[in-house]
Amino acid sequence: MSPPQLTRRSLLVGALGIAAASGLSGCVANNGPRPSTAAPGSKADIGEVEGTLRFAFWGGSDGETAGFAKIKKDFEARHPKATIELQTLPYDGFFSGIDRGILSRTAPDVFRVDYTSIGKYTSHGVLLDLTPYLSAAESSAFLPALYDAVRFEGRTYGVPHQTDTSAIAFSRKALDEAGIRSVPDRLDDAWTWEEFASVATKLRKSLPDDKYPFAYDWTAAGAYRWASFLYQAGGSLLTPSLRRSAVDGDPGRKAMAFTQRFFDERWVPANNTIKTTVYSDNFFLNQTVAMTFIGDFLVPELADTTNGYQGGEWATTYMPRDRAAASDLGGNAVVATRDTENPELAAAFLKFLVEADQMRDFCQLANELPTRKDLADTALDYAVRPDVMGVFTQQATTITETAVRETVVPGFASINTALQDQLELAFHGRGTDASVRAIDGAVQQAVSA
Template sequence: MAVARRVVLGAAVAGAGAVGFARRSGFSPSNTGAGGPDTLTFSLWGSDAEVAAFRALGRAFERRHQGVRVQIRLETYEQMYANMDALLAGGRAPDLFRCDYANLGMYSASGQLLDLSPYFSAKDRAGFLPALWEAVCQDGRPYAVPHHTDTTAVLYRKDMFSKAGITHVPSSLEEAWTWDEFSEICARLRKKLHGVYPFVYGWQQAGAYRWLTWLWEAGGRVLDKDLSAPAIESAAGLRAMRYTQDFFREGFVPPNSSIKSAAYPDATFTAGTVAMSFAGDFLLPTIDPALKKELYGVTFQPRGRQAATDLGGNAVAATRDTDNPELAATFLKFLVEEENMARFCEQGVMLPSRRSLLNRHLDYAVRPDLMSAYAEQATALTPAMTAQVAVPSFGRINTALQDELEAAFVNRQPADVTLHHIAESTRKALASA
């Protein structure tokens, strides 16, 4: 599945991943309620590999806790959040559900999730990456577990680079191209490769929030440090907006790969119409069967004033009105045990959220040779970045990003006007949260 079709992003951004910001129809009344005192109901979406991994974890939990049943209820990503909204409103929500980080704040801030503070000690909390633990907290209290993450790096076609005379790509985050260097690479590819665009970016549809990576790289913010007011109208915001508008002006990206298009980065890359794709690691199982391994590699996102990346991946939460709070919390802790997390990430080709797994060798099912670069890229994500995406009102902010970035890229709306519109929409979103 492509990132914007699955996230949340991905938004995903993330996304990651893509965020279910616009409310979706498709409520299925058969998926109702918790399953009784010895049954945990768990609603989720996922790829075949992810679903198989969740089912295996459910069976393992049942073996550990005799008499307990884990009932998995599958949803499409497109229906997931509309269904959850209806079930929560009707008092028939499952005990547990999968949720991308950018949607999580909306649920936790409205009091719909189980406060996990009593179940996770300070030592437990310290076991997770700070940026991801920040993403599951509201007012310092955790309302989910950070199950995994994914991030965006740059896949590139080795054959196309060779044809353009590009013989070196950065092999570490520290060596990543600067923005100027990246533009020079794109200009060379555009000149040397006929009928091929230099790259495609994964900001389609609800993945619009991935544009924030460029803003953060420029040293900007979408929200101020108190997360209470817009901060995008800045010199850094102008630089990021003008730089990304140039992608379309210069013909560096396909014209049909703008925010509201359906030209997703994995399909465009495997079709051979672009030389590079900004793609999440979880897309590798989709990309790899379509391309010979020797044809493509990975490098790092360009650096501006600093390195940055998007917040992808998903958390798992328990609903506040579960009949089984103790059992639900026990299952959440089970999901994020080191070995269980390792197996899930290996099978789904995702990155773990536990510190202890950062330097451990994981046997990824697809392209393990590329995953160390993704892991290094993920270190560019900071708690300050995740905090801006995890606010309860981010869904509305992302909707504004979709509309205004489309106007900036396709209709050439001036950069300062675009930033002002985003800031005004952000102010209204924060006021209504």
């Protein structure tokens, strides 16, 4: 049976409830009240612009590349005297290059930034203040939680371009051979931790010794996704003030004990560690695992007829749940540097990026989720495997208010680095209690830095 269609309006807005529906301005660190009218001195009506703008982003899927190429073409058609130079760079080293450019004043005018990294830029005064360039209608066009992700101390420093989250891709053949006949096709029926453990155990027994039940997507900069299990257990990384670690508690110990079973019971490959060079999608593509946790942006890669998954039919299902369902906040904003020589051109380009038609077209090409309210109830025509994208759309409604608040704090990059170091040790023999205490201390140090 096909899952019921949840409206896209439930993405984050519905998931966060009344607080999100009325705006998270009082919940996200240092985010002041959202203005209801344009501020005095508004520059929202930019008009015609001209000049050259450098836009840097990391190389993603072919769909993302095509999406940005279309945006360039359409913007230049609207503004014939403007030129957008697209700079496609590797993700590894992307932000260190941006940082060096900001210090030397040679940074690109506009660059892409993920929500886990944006806090360090909004809090250090290196971005163009977009507040005067946005009308009240433009400011209120976004899903509230994601709009708050680009704000700091009441000012807006970018536009939330798209979002993504994790779900599970699985091989139908592998599950059938293990006797797993029922896979959740509704969010409300997602496997509990106990049910997920049972599925992993059955797969472990049915698979050859060199094959494994699943791989997780916590590698490298994705270490923060481990917190999804912490949220599912009813815990959080930080206290409500966002100033102290909250990992050392019963939910933290429960989440740690459960995820340590991934290695203890050989549910994941031994090299599916935090600091491995092999990502979760690669384990699935080479058929080392029967299931994998992936973000929706990887669907085109798995579906590629030449280099994609060759193990037969595959589909998607939901993240497991414990006390609650929860998933990670992924995706990216686009920002302009404070030192851009043409702030009006930069602002005009950012506003153009997130117009409804442009966002819809980009997300459909890239298999990603939009951030505008008026696209929330729109069924998008995804370019690749629209049949599996509904799972990610529904899964995104489980991104908790806590996850949003914690992911966009200014020091989150340091928190993520702390998780990388400590989770690596936790999955290589350190006991549960010691692991939780170590993570708690490292997160507290990151928050206090």
